Amino acid sequence: MKFFDTVDITKYLKKGENVFEVAVLQLASKPYSEEYRFLEAILRSGGMSLAVWGNAGDNEVITDDEWLVAKETGLEFIRVPSEFFAVASLNEKVTEGYRKPVYEKAAYAGNLYSLCDETGHCAQIVHPVRRRTIPMMFFNKKVFATVKNGIYDAGQVTCGYVRFKLSGKGSIKLTYAESMVVCENGKYVRRRRDDENGIVTRDYDIIKVDGECDFETFWMRTFRYIKAEITGNVEVIYADYIETGYPISIPNDYDFGNETDNKLFEISANTLKRCMHETYCDCPYYEQLQYTMDTHLQILFTYQLSTDKRLAEKAIDDFAQSYRPGGLTQSRFPTNKAQYIPGFSLFYIFMLYEHSKRFSDKAFTRRYIHIADGIIDWFFGRLDGYLVKRSNLWDFIDW
Numbered sequence: 001m002k003f004f005d006t007v008d009i010t011k012y013l014k015k016g017e018n019v020f021e022v023a024v025l026q027l028a029s030k031p032y033s034e035e036y037r038f039l040e041a042i043l044r045s046g047g048m049s050l051a052v053w054g055n056a057g058d059n060e061v062i063t064d065d066e067w068l069v070a071k072e073t074g075l076e077f078i079r080v081p082s083e084f085f086a087v088a089s090l091n092e093k094v095t096e097g098y099r100k101p102v103y104e105k106a107a108y109a110g111n112l113y114s115l116c117d118e119t120g121h122c123a124q125i126v127h128p129v130r131r132r133t134i135p136m137m138f139f140n141k142k143v144f145a146t147v148k149n150g151i152y153d154a155g156q157v158t159c160g161y162v163r164f165k166l167s168g169k170g171s172i173k174l175t176y177a178e179s180m181v182v183c184e185n186g187k188y189v190r191r192r193r194d195d196e197n198g199i200v201t202r203d204y205d206i207i208k209v210d211g212e213c214d215f216e217t218f219w220m221r222t223f224r225y226i227k228a229e230i231t232g233n234v235e236v237i238y239a240d241y242i243e244t245g246y247p248i249s250i251p252n253d254y255d256f257g258n259e260t261d262n263k264l265f266e267i268s269a270n271t272l273k274r275c276m277h278e279t280y281c282d283c284p285y286y287e288q289l290q291y292t293m294d295t296h297l298q299i300l301f302t303y304q305l306s307t308d309k310r311l312a313e314k315a316i317d318d319f320a321q322s323y324r325p326g327g328l329t330q331s332r333f334p335t336n337k338a339q340y341i342p343g344f345s346l347f348y349i350f351m352l353y354e355h356s357k358r359f360s361d362k363a364f365t366r367r368y369i370h371i372a373d374g375i376i377d378w379f380f381g382r383l384d385g386y387l388v389k390r391s392n393l394w395d396f397i398d399w
Contacts, residue, residue, distance in 0.1 A: 003132040004051075013056055020061065024050055025218065039090055040335050041279070041289045070101030075218070080203045090219040094207040098215075133317075134310045137277065138247040143240050144226075151200060152226040152239060159222050159274055159284050160241040166213045170232015175204040176223040178285045193224070200227035209234050220244055222274065222285040246276035250305050272301050279334070280315055291332045292319060293398060296347040296354075303358055312355065316368060319348050323371045328378055331394075340393040345375045 012018075027042060054061045076093040145155035157178050166172060180198025181188040188201060207215050209232075221241075228236065250269050256262055274284050275298055281287070282294040299312040322330035322338075329348045331341035349372045356365045382389045 002129040004129045005132055005136065007136075009054075009056065018056060020052070022050060022052070023218070040287070040337055041281070041332075043334055043336050065106070067106045068103035069106035070103040072098075072101060074098030074100065078206075091203050092205045092207075092218060094205070094213070094215060098207075098213065133314050134278070135247055137244050140243045141240060142243045147239075150228045150230075152228065154224050154226075154241070156270055157222065157224045157274055157285070158241075158243055159220050159245055159277070160243040161217050162221050162223075162226065162239075162241045163214070163216045164207070164228075164239045165237040166207065166209045166215065166234055167211065167237055168232065168234040169210050170230065170234040171206060171208045172231070172234050172236070173204050173206050173227075173229040175200050175202065175227040175229070176221050177202055177225045177227070178222065179224060200225045216242075220277075220284075244277075245273055246278075246311055248273060248276055248302065248306050248308055248311075268301070269305065272298060272305070276302075276311060279318060280311065282332075289332045289335060290315060290318060292329065292344040292347040292351075293331075295319075296350050299351060300354060303354065309355070309359065312351070313364065316348075316351050316355065319351075320368050320371055323374065326374065326378070328375060328393075329371065341396045342379070342388075342391055342393055343395075343397065345378075348372070349375060 027039065050063055052061060052063045074095050075098060076095065078091050078093050080091050142154070142158070142160065144152040146153045162174065162176075164172070164174070177200040179190050179193035180195045181190050181201060182195065182198050183189075191198070205215075205217065207213060226239075228239075230236075250273070254262065254265055256265060275281050275294075277284070277288075279290040280295045280298045282289055282291045295315050299315065302308070302312055318333050319329045322333035324330075324340075328340055328342060328345040331339045331344040352365055352368055352372055355361070379388055382391065
């Protein structure tokens with residue numbers, strides 16, 4: 001299921017002519033392969049299309065045959081070999097012509113999208129879309145806590161769009177890390193996360209500079225540290241980032257009676273916030289995938305800290321979309337590579353149970369109860385005495 005966003009642009013409009021620009025990412029619709037291993041959380045359908053409806057004052061805004069399109073020729077997405085397991089990379093290599101597109105007439109195919117009502121029913125099934133069920137992500141401008149020896153420290157792990165204003169001629173390599181690591185017996189390991197004797201390594205962007213360049217990452221980065229390595233005559237005029245995530249409101253008037261417990265709460269709350277975006281994710285630094293077992297725990301934490309249940313309900317609906325009749329929900333969803341871990345489907349039932357227990361929303365629970373029944377039937381059908389027989393799926397038990 002696809003969703004559409006509604007954005008109030010009133011404060012951006014000015015008298016006279018206004019220009020609307022939308023940056024769209026098109027991922028190839030090729031079969032899964034190592035080349036496309038990164039960003040498994042993003043479904044790929046090919047045939048990129050864009051639809052806009054709205055009003056700007058008395059004027060209608062719509063994607064008609066007057067719109068122009070330009071391919072970004074100065075930006076290349078690269079796969080960075082990593083010492084650590086990771087599949088979320090969408091790293092960038094910026095070359096000549098960055099953010100200087102050449103526009104031409106867009107291919108116009110009429111109304112490809114059909115707006116659905118709140119139940120998901122659509123009059124035209126081509127690319128059905130529904131109004132988004134969760135709020136927009138927040139965007140807060142942030143500065144780095146410290147800058148020392150070319151290493152920018154955000155002070156804690158965060159998620160955001162990194163921005164560097166550069167000038168000169170040469171290149172700069174930006175390496176992102178959630179913690180410092182040390183090399184032991186040929187392997188990188190984490191000890192103390194802010195160990196000044198450690199190094200910053202893993203995914204990186206490369207920006208070639210010839211004159212002035214305003215770089216902002218297309219995809220969000222998860223990091224605490226960013227190491228800037230300069231080749232040639234490049235000057236960093238300024239660097240900051242736009243923090244982003246789901247706009248959950250967490251109480252800040254807490255006091256557990258001692259500094260240690262207060263710090264533990266801060267760490268726990270920050271962990272939850274970094275794992276809440278358009279979906280929950282098991283780890284924003286590595287996979288950025290919504291796994292059932294991780295999501296169940298994150299939903300429990302959300303219920304304890306907030307009355308906002310919208311992302312939890314979207315997660316329940318997301319996994320329902322992955323359900324295979326007579327079988328199981330996928331262990332993670334949305335994803336472009338199906339994965340089934342039988343035990344993880346039980347956590348989907350736990351999600352429904354916790355939602356029902358806390359909110360007594362029978363209409364919501366009823367919508368998904370057949371999936372819980374199907375999961376239970378799958379397990380009962382494989383009972384051998386008191387044990388479940390091995391399946392041809394991934395019989396994984398968490399460490």
